[in-house]
Amino acid sequence: MNFGVVGYKGRMGTLIVQTFKEHKHNPVLLVDKEVLLEKDRPEVIVDFSQPEALELTLSLCEKYNVPLVLGTTALAKNHFKTLKDFSKKQPVVQSYNFSIGINLIAKILAEFSKNFEEWDVELVEIHHSQKKDKPSGTAILLEKALKREIQKHSLRIGGIPGEHLVIFANEGETITISHRAISRKAFALGALKAAEWVLTRKSGFYTFSDVLKEE
Numbered sequence: 001m002n003f004g005v006v007g008y009k010g011r012m013g014t015l016i017v018q019t020f021k022e023h024k025h026n027p028v029l030l031v032d033k034e035v036l037l038e039k040d041r042p043e044v045i046v047d048f049s050q051p052e053a054l055e056l057t058l059s060l061c062e063k064y065n066v067p068l069v070l071g072t073t074a075l076a077k078n079h080f081k082t083l084k085d086f087s088k089k090q091p092v093v094q095s096y097n098f099s100i101g102i103n104l105i106a107k108i109l110a111e112f113s114k115n116f117e118e119w120d121v122e123l124v125e126i127h128h129s130q131k132k133d134k135p136s137g138t139a140i141l142l143e144k145a146l147k148r149e150i151q152k153h154s155l156r157i158g159g160i161p162g163e164h165l166v167i168f169a170n171e172g173e174t175i176t177i178s179h180r181a182i183s184r185k186a187f188a189l190g191a192l193k194a195a196e197w198v199l200t201r202k203s204g205f206y207t208f209s210d211v212l213k214e215e
């Protein structure tokens with residue numbers, strides 16, 4: 001497929017271009033701050049950048065009439081509204097975490113949310129010191145899965161690609177559900193799976209769990 005990447009100079013953008021190329025896909029549209037390289041028409045656009053880029057990203061999706069895979073975090077309500085409006089025309093896959101492991105944990109939390117009602121719960125998320133937002137998008141995703149408010153603690157140290165711990169405790173015991181991304185490749189491969197999948201879809205707003213459901 002011919003693909004486009006917004007944020008192509010970043011940690012994730014660089015790896016997405018590399019990973020997609022390894023799977024024989026061609027980067028034809030590369031976008032970053034003050035850079036727009038248009039070689040050909042993309043069939044899908046992948047955005048791992050900053051929320052401020054979303055307007056430009058959606059205008060490019062409109063221009064080429066193509067779907068979007070969106071990994072950018074720290075989106076506000078108005079961004080979701082714009083995305084949902086756009087998804088009436090073209091499919092959108094949005095996820096704050098494109099790893100298989102986190103999406104499995106979200107499924108477990110959703111399934112057992114009732115069993116944990118009487119337990120205390122807090123979440124610790126640990127990321128590299130360059131990360132701009134806190135709490136992480138994944139912390140928000142996991143809170144939504146559990147269907148209750150979670151106290152969140154954010155650490156920004158070193159080069160850690162991403163670690164999340166959901167800690168439950170009652171008077172006599174604790175349960176910790178944890179996930180560590182040991183490489184950003186996990187997210188890049190997830191974005192690739194989503195990009196290949198979204199080409200087979202009609203319009204609609206999807207998450208990465210929808211992509212994984214159909215495997």
Ligand SMILES: NC(=O)C1=CN([C@@H]2O[C@H](COP(=O)(O)OP(=O)(O)OC[C@H]3O[C@@H](n4cnc5c(N)ncnc54)[C@H](O)[C@@H]3O)[C@@H](O)[C@H]2O)C=CC1
Pocket residue numbers: 006007008009010011012013031032033034048049050052053056070071072073074095096097098099133137187
């Ligand atoms: N959903 C997921 O699985 C994952 C999501 N992320 C998210 O992806 C985003 C990018 O993360 P990193 O690559 O680590 O950050 P980064 O800072 O290394 O890269 C971001 C890139 O976007 C560019 N950018 C910023 N504003 C822009 C704009 N207005 N227009 C065009 N380009 C713009 C920057 O110049 C930079 O090259 C963050 O929101 C992060 O939280 C990161 C990893 C996994």
Ligand SMILES: O=C(O)C1=N[C@H](C(=O)O)C[C@H](O)C1
Pocket residue numbers: 073096097127131132135136137138139161162163
């Ligand atoms: O910025 C990152 O690096 C990451 N961002 C996502 C998040 O905010 O949850 C996903 C992953 O944890 C890495």
